[in-house]
Amino acid sequence: MKQRNTASIKRLTMMIFLVMYIIFFIITTLSLYSYSNYEFEKTEKLIKNFDTSLSQQIAEKLTSFSDISKYPLLIPDIDKLHEVLLSNKVNDIEQYNYLKYLCDMLLIQNDSINGAYLYDLKGRGVCSTRNNTNDKLKNPATEKWFIDTLESSNNTSIFPEIITANIYQSPSSNDGQLIALCRKIINVKTKEVTGLLLITIPKDEFLSIVKKDLPFTDQIVSIYDEKGFAILTTMNTDSIEFTQTQGKNILNNKNRPAIQYINNAPYLISYNVIPNTNWTLVNSIAKFDAYRINSLFIVVFVINIVFFMILFSVLYMFFNKRIFNPLKSLIANMNRNVENNLHNDFAYNKKDEIGILIKSYNEMKRRINDLININYKNQLEQKDLELKQLQNQINPHFIYNTLESIHMMAEINDDLDTSIMAQYFGSIIRYSMNRKINVVTLKEEISVIEHYIYLQKIRFDQLFSIENLISPEVLNCEIIKMIIQPLIENAIYHGLSECSSNGKIIIQGEHLLDNLVLTISDNGIGIEEDELQSLNDYINDKNNDYKGIALRNINKRLKLNYGEEYGLKIYSVVGKGTSMELTLPYITRE
Incomplete structure (x- = not known):
């Protein structure tokens, strides 16, 4: 049974260490989890703010181009513009120069515009371009963008996939893709459309906005139209086909996925509709890059776990060697035959707390041995002492009875003062020697104090x-x-x-x-x-x-x-x- 109790102490100690380690592990893990959640929430907020800000920048860019396209409608001689566009003489030198002047004025409004074009309703046009010597315009009357603009209920239309072949008869092979804004020129008096204004902007102008200050290393930002076609993307050209497929899958699916695989790697996907357009900004960030936890925090976490595991193990082995084993030996020594064991000291050479305990145990055995030898003599002396105390002890009742006798004798002899003194003194003695009562009321205490004061007044006259x-x-x-x-x-x-x-x-x-x-x-x-x-x-x-x-x-x-x-x-x-x-x-x- 004693061995089991000793083992229970060891198990209890081990359980305490284990519980302490588990608590530490849980607290550390919760700290890591809390820190991770904080970092993830901060990342998601950063992504959301980035998407909103970028969408707003693109919308503002498009709005600025839309505002520029209003220039011909704000000129004082707007009626002349309508007259020229309806005259069927666009190519006459005077009308041509007039329209050319308007295109030049549009071009200087913003350095991002690389071409301004004015067309009549039959597709005859005049242009002003930047860094382009090709002035042989194609008649766009059969072009989709031309037809869609005229048929649209809106005054302006945006075409993200315009190329120079849609505008020029002999396009240059070096011309890049363009984003075009086409505005109807409407006579506000007659509500009649008299022509079209086309402004083209290189996609690189928008791509530079998208690529600027990307917060993540492995990040792909793409813009899709309402049909899921990629307008532009920061992905390399080798993956453009994937981007087109991705756009169709995403925009045609009501349950847009939060995670997609790009080149077999998981990416976190976020979406944001660009204001005043039907375009969607899709932000793809490598999951590892987005949800990255500070590696130093992970290293510290692992080091702490390992360190405390080793620490608790070392402490348990130390306690086992320096406390549990000596106590077990001490208990075994105590369980031996008492009479024979009193003459032998328990050997332990260390001077720690266990050594002090064993030293006291050895001294106790020696004292017990000495006490056994003199026990009989002590018992006799104790009996003699008790007898003497009984002989010398005066019963408190003797004092009370004596004082009561004095009180009665004084009354018999008509000595009232002596009678009262004896009575009061007796009450004080009885009150003070009552060992059963330690706490009284103030009223009871004052009653006895009044007796005491009475006696003292007599004493001091x-x-x-x-x-x-x-x-x-x-x-x-x-x-x-x-x-x-x-x-x-x-x-x-x-x-x-x-x-x-x-x-x-x-x-x-x-x-x-x-x-x-x-x-x-x-x-x-x-x-x-x-x-x-x-x-x-x-x-x-x-x-x-x-x-x-x-x-x-x-x-x-x-x-x-x-x-x-x-x-x-x-x-x-x-x-x-x-x-x-x-x-x-x-x-x-x-």
Whole structure:
């Protein structure tokens, strides 16, 4: 059974270490999880803000081009423009130069515009381009963008897939893809469409916005039209076919996936509709790049886990070697035959706490052996001592009965003063020697104090008077028995010792906050300031300058029973008197 208990202590220690390690592991894991969630939320917020900001930039770019396209409609001679476009003489030199001038003015509005074109309804047009010597315009009357613009209910249309072959008769092989904005030129008076304005912007202008300040290393940003065709993308040209497929799959699927695989790698996908367009911005970020946790945090996490695992293992082995095994051997030694084992010390050479315990155990065995040898003699001496104590002991009832006899004899002899003195003294003796009662009410204590004062007045021939100013509301409060009498005795023998007459002692009691405060004051000689400080230090065990123990005992009894905030405090003014203040908790007896 004892071996099982020893093993239980070992198992308990191991369980404590295991629980501590599990708690540490859980806390560390939760910290990592919390940190990861914080990083992931921060990443998702960053992605959302990036998508919103980028979409807004593209929308603002398109809006600025749309505002520029309004220029021909705001010129003072707008009627002339309508007249020229409806004259079927667009190619006449005067009309051509006029339209050419308008195109030039459009071109200088924004450096991103690389071409401005004005067409009549039959597709005859004039242009102004930047860094392009080809001025042989193609008649776009049969081109999809031309037809769609005229048929559209909107005043402007955006075409993300315009190429130079849609505009020129002989396009250059070096011309890149364009994004075009086409606006109807409408006569506001007749509500009649008189022509079309076409503005072209290289896709690279938008691509530069998309590529600028990408927050992630492995990030692909693409813009799709409403049919899922890629307008532009930051992906390399080798993967354009994938991008087109991705766009169709994403935009045609109501449940757009959050994760897609690109080149067999998982990517986090986010979507945002570009304002005022039917374009969708798709942001693809490598999952590893988006949800990357600081590698240093992971390393610290692993190091902490391994370190504390090793630490707990080492501590357990240390406890097993230095505590459990010695205790097991000590228990085995205790279980041997007691009579034979008392003469042999348990061998242990280390001077640690276990060594101190074993040393005490060996000393205990030697003492037990010595005690066994002298036990019989001690028992005889004890019996003799008890007999002597019984012989010398006076029964307290003998004192009570004797005082009662004196009281009765005095009454018989008509000695009233002696009778009262014997009666009062007996009540004081009976009250103080009652060991069964330690706590009394203030009213009971004051009743005995009045008997004591009566006897002292007779002793000192009425040299002092007593004034009781105790508030009636506190008379039912509980106090420790016999703590006021020593204070009154101290006031009589020390405070009033040099008063020949008119000595006065005032007893006060009141309820302050949650405390009962009792004050015994005298109008005696008072105490010097240095001596008063020394006396207060003495009753609080800070010095031993005085021989009397009554005041110190009262202070100790109060603090032991109620706490350090309670006790005795002495105040004094030389020549005016001394006050002794008792502070107790306010406890009333029901």
